[in-house]
Amino acid sequence: MPSPSHSAEPAWSDPDRSLSPAAAHAVVEALRTILPADSVLSSEQELHPYECDGLAAFRQVPLAVALPRTEAEVREVLLTCRQHDVPVIARGAGTGLSGGAMPHPCSVVLSLARLNRILDIDPVARTARVQPGVRNLEVSEAAAPYGLYYAPDPSSQLACTIGGNVAENSGGVHCLKYGLTVHNVLGIRGYTIDGEIIELGGGALDGPGLDLLALSIGSEGLLLVATEVWVKLVPRPALARVVMASYDDVGKAGEAVAAIIAAGIIPAGLEMMDRKASAAVEPFVKAGYDLSAAAILLAEADGTPDEVAEEVSEVERVLRQAGATAIAVSGSEQERLRFWSGRKNAFPAAGRISPDYYCMDGTIPRKNLGHMLKAIEEMEVRYGLRCMNVFHAGDGNLHPLILFDANRAGEWERADRFGAEILELCVQLGGTITGEHGVGIEKINSMCVQFSPAERAAFFAIKKAFDPHGLLNPGKAIPTLRRCAEYGKMHIRHGALPHPDLPRF
Amino acid sequence: MREIQERVIDANRSGAPLRLRGAGTKDFYGERLEGEVLDLRSHRGVIDYEPSELVISARCGTPLSEIEALLATHGQFLAFEPPAFAGDPTIGGVIAAGLSGPRRLQVGAARDFVLGAKLLEASGEELSFGGRVMKNVAGFDVSRLLCGSLGFLGIITEVSLKVLPRPRCEHTLVLRLSAQDALAVFNRWGSLPLPISGAAWVEGSAWVRLSGAAPAVRAAGQRIGGDSVDAVAAADFWGGLRHCTHRFFDDATIWRVSVPSNAALAPGDKLLIDWGGALRWYAGESVGARARALASGAGGTALCWRGQTSGESRFHPLSRTVAQLHRRLQQHFDPRAIFNRGRLLAAEAGA
Numbered sequence: 001m002p003s004p005s006h007s008a009e010p011a012w013s014d015p016d017r018s019l020s021p022a023a024a025h026a027v028v029e030a031l032r033t034i035l036p037a038d039s040v041l042s043s044e045q046e047l048h049p050y051e052c053d054g055l056a057a058f059r060q061v062p063l064a065v066a067l068p069r070t071e072a073e074v075r076e077v078l079l080t081c082r083q084h085d086v087p088v089i090a091r092g093a094g095t096g097l098s099g100g101a102m103p104h105p106c107s108v109v110l111s112l113a114r115l116n117r118i119l120d121i122d123p124v125a126r127t128a129r130v131q132p133g134v135r136n137l138e139v140s141e142a143a144a145p146y147g148l149y150y151a152p153d154p155s156s157q158l159a160c161t162i163g164g165n166v167a168e169n170s171g172g173v174h175c176l177k178y179g180l181t182v183h184n185v186l187g188i189r190g191y192t193i194d195g196e197i198i199e200l201g202g203g204a205l206d207g208p209g210l211d212l213l214a215l216s217i218g219s220e221g222l223l224l225v226a227t228e229v230w231v232k233l234v235p236r237p238a239l240a241r242v243v244m245a246s247y248d249d250v251g252k253a254g255e256a257v258a259a260i261i262a263a264g265i266i267p268a269g270l271e272m273m274d275r276k277a278s279a280a281v282e283p284f285v286k287a288g289y290d291l292s293a294a295a296i297l298l299a300e301a302d303g304t305p306d307e308v309a310e311e312v313s314e315v316e317r318v319l320r321q322a323g324a325t326a327i328a329v330s331g332s333e334q335e336r337l338r339f340w341s342g343r344k345n346a347f348p349a350a351g352r353i354s355p356d357y358y359c360m361d362g363t364i365p366r367k368n369l370g371h372m373l374k375a376i377e378e379m380e381v382r383y384g385l386r387c388m389n390v391f392h393a394g395d396g397n398l399h400p401l402i403l404f405d406a407n408r409a410g411e412w413e414r415a416d417r418f419g420a421e422i423l424e425l426c427v428q429l430g431g432t433i434t435g436e437h438g439v440g441i442e443k444i445n446s447m448c449v450q451f452s453p454a455e456r457a458a459f460f461a462i463k464k465a466f467d468p469h470g471l472l473n474p475g476k477a478i479p480t481l482r483r484c485a486e487y488g489k490m491h492i493r494h495g496a497l498p499h500p501d502l503p504r505f
Numbered sequence: 506m507r508e509i510q511e512r513v514i515d516a517n518r519s520g521a522p523l524r525l526r527g528a529g530t531k532d533f534y535g536e537r538l539e540g541e542v543l544d545l546r547s548h549r550g551v552i553d554y555e556p557s558e559l560v561i562s563a564r565c566g567t568p569l570s571e572i573e574a575l576l577a578t579h580g581q582f583l584a585f586e587p588p589a590f591a592g593d594p595t596i597g598g599v600i601a602a603g604l605s606g607p608r609r610l611q612v613g614a615a616r617d618f619v620l621g622a623k624l625l626e627a628s629g630e631e632l633s634f635g636g637r638v639m640k641n642v643a644g645f646d647v648s649r650l651l652c653g654s655l656g657f658l659g660i661i662t663e664v665s666l667k668v669l670p671r672p673r674c675e676h677t678l679v680l681r682l683s684a685q686d687a688l689a690v691f692n693r694w695g696s697l698p699l700p701i702s703g704a705a706w707v708e709g710s711a712w713v714r715l716s717g718a719a720p721a722v723r724a725a726g727q728r729i730g731g732d733s734v735d736a737v738a739a740a741d742f743w744g745g746l747r748h749c750t751h752r753f754f755d756d757a758t759i760w761r762v763s764v765p766s767n768a769a770l771a772p773g774d775k776l777l778i779d780w781g782g783a784l785r786w787y788a789g790e791s792v793g794a795r796a797r798a799l800a801s802g803a804g805g806t807a808l809c810w811r812g813q814t815s816g817e818s819r820f821h822p823l824s825r826t827v828a829q830l831h832r833r834l835q836q837h838f839d840p841r842a843i844f845n846r847g848r849l850l851a852a853e854a855g856a
Binding site: 122123124125126127146147148168169171175176179180182183192196197198199200202203204205206207208209210211212214215217218219222223235236237238258259261262264265266303304306307309310311363364365366367392394395396397430431432433434435436437438439443447450451452454455456458459461462463464465466468477478 | 652
């Protein structure tokens with residue numbers, strides 16, 4: 001029998017729960033009464049582009065898509081969905097990699113793409129107030145005339161929106177020094193599912209009560225819908241240079257990363273690629289990577305010219321001491337960008353050398369990087385699939401790219417299990433199943449490995465406090481007890497990680 | 506730990522509130538103190554510290570001084586400069602209060618350094634959130650929610666914090682400026698890539714601390730000008746701000762106002778500016794309710810740090826929606842309001 005805490009699990013978490021055709025029709029009609037005709041999509045053809053986000057393996061056509069232009073319209077959409085008791089899936093640019101914006105079949109997708117105005121830039125206080133549909137890079141472009149920029153730079157920054165970044169607590173290649181979204185957002189204004197306005201934080205650096213702002217960032221659209229975001233702008237460094245080092249062993253490269261940190265240096269970026277990754281990108285970008293190296297490290301120094309010169313020589317010294325077989329330092333901005341181009345093109349390169357690839361996103365303590373890479377090599381043999389590795393090494397954040405062909409029977413399933421095993425090893429090594437891409441629908445089973453039933457009950461209680469009816473992005477981010485029990489059973493079948501402590505019902 | 510757990514379970518059964526306490530350095534802080542003291546100092550000790558991972562994990566009762574001494578042996582520190590006031594707080598108290606010192610301007614607040622935490626709920630169950638890694642978006646960010654929660658959701662029994670290397674070079678400058686002019690230059694310098702780790706104004710002087718690589722500190726010093734302050738006097742000044750031991754804080758009435766860094770100044774008040782203008786301390790009886798109106802007008806909040814509030818809450822009032830969220834969260838984590846009843850929310854009653 002379920003204990004009382006389980007009652008906090010929302011009914012819409014069940015992906016099979018359905019709506020009668022009449023009820024579905026009523027929802028669409030109601031949306032049409034509150035929004036202009038071009039703001040409601042409901043035909044099969046119109047809905048098709050919204051069936052998935054950046055994780056195309058998971059697809060589901062929604063009931064309708066609402067494209068409001070104003071905050072007031074966002075509120076109306078929420079109230080309508082609340083009245084009709086149907087789920088709401090907030091969506092930015094749809095670049096997410098964990099299926100966080102994948103619709104529920106009975107849901108209304110609330111696209112915030114048309115709320116795309118930069119409302120205010122205050123160059124003196126170094127803040128910007130933007131709508132959620134503003135693209136990440138747009139903020140930095142608008143701040144550039146003042147010598148300022150918005151620091152978090154996820155690789156999709158050309159397309160991804162600030163609203164999506166807030167939902168996922170997005171990172172990027174510079175977060176070791178400059179922080180994640182949570183460190184760079186000062187406030188959110190938005191609505192609860194009941195249409196109540198909520199302001200968390202704002203122009204000041206702190207405020208009274210619980211830090212609901214920190215709680216909301218990375219909440220994957222489960223708690224509220226943001227309609228305005230205050231972000232912090234920081235001065236652009238005068239100069240950046242990158243040091244590229246080759247290692248003949250991935251373990252040594254991992255130790256070199258630890259050595260840099262131990263020397264008291266926090267580089268602006270610290271990235272690593274294995275030989276498979278550099279071999280995949282080099283033919284396309286001609287970055288000049290050392291293809292004989294087992295691993296390449298990229299370390300960026302930024303600041304004033306004198307400061308950069310000092311840090312570069314220090315980084316070079318540490319990397320050599322850690323056994324680098326070759327070192328190159330960017331001599332110009334053009335060369336710096338060329339060194340980075342390969343790393344930044346790792347995902348597209350995987351797409352060129354393989355029909356499909358599956359990008360993982362675990363984080364582990366840095367000291368275990370070598371251990372993890374060896375384990376992945378062993379898994380490649382066992383699953384019969386190749387895997388190339390790029391890491392935000394400074395943060396211990398891994399992006400193994402598992403290569404597969406979805407048209408070959410069984411390959412996607414093998415890739416999926418391969419990925420799940422990597423994530424389980426991340427947890428065993430003291431890390432986490434997602435560093436920056438979010439749980440979404442993709443890693444929902446792996447959440448059962450990382451959190452106890454009581455911890456998941458706490459997550460559901462938080463969800464319920466904000467969204468008592470369970471309508472905001474249900475079925476994502478937090479697995480129900482039943483789902484974890486089923487995942488546990490599946491794993492017993494595969495002979496790994498049983499959950500004997502879980503009640504079955 | 507078992508003893509703490511038993512006390513919690515008993516209290517949850519009887520509904521009698523518990524007053525969570527470490528070293529008691531922040532007994533003055535919050536709306537009110539209620540309940541029988543539960544001393545958490547026995548649950549102490551550093552669990553894990555690996556300098557190259559930039560993470561330290563410790564039990565709640567560990568003294569701040571012990572953690573800082575350990576970090577110092579590896580040239581690292583808690584960059585958010587938590588206040589110790591005149592004593593030696595526990596790390597659990599530091600995170601439960603979530604206060605940050607002058608370096609917050611450059612490196613971020615206490616909550617920005619929280620990577621993971623364990624929480625003892627009213628039911629007596631210990632939950633674990635976050636972890637020991639820099640990037641982690643699995644589940645809601647409960648460990649950051651606990652930072653500054655003043656025990657509202659339960660007992661923080663363990664924390665994992667990001668640590669940073671100490672700056673290689675540090676230098677403090679002082680300039681004779683009016684508060685108005687200081688505010689203007691702080692905001693101007695803030696938009697330039699200068700390594701400013703402290704920017705404060707009090708008693709007619711603007712103090713600027715530069716931290717980073719030696720060449721950057723040198724170049725910034727030339728740009729900013731003013732007079733150099735020797736290391737002892739600098740440590741004394743920034744320590745006085747960090748720990749609220751500067752003579753400014755001797756006044757019987759102190760308000761803490763958090764506003765955008767360029768918010769207009771109120772004329773004629775006894776004032777101390779920190780965080781480059783984003784934190785303003787007002788002293789004296791005359792401040793009172795004006796501080797609150799001032800903060801609200803500038804899009805910020807005001808807290809009565811010390812003194813009488815003439816019936817209002819010490820913390821800036823929450824909006825109706827936000828207050829309701831607090832109550833709903835409490836309903837799950839601490840349904841009988843046994844932990845620090847009435848300390849975070851003035852109107853809170855037991856159940």
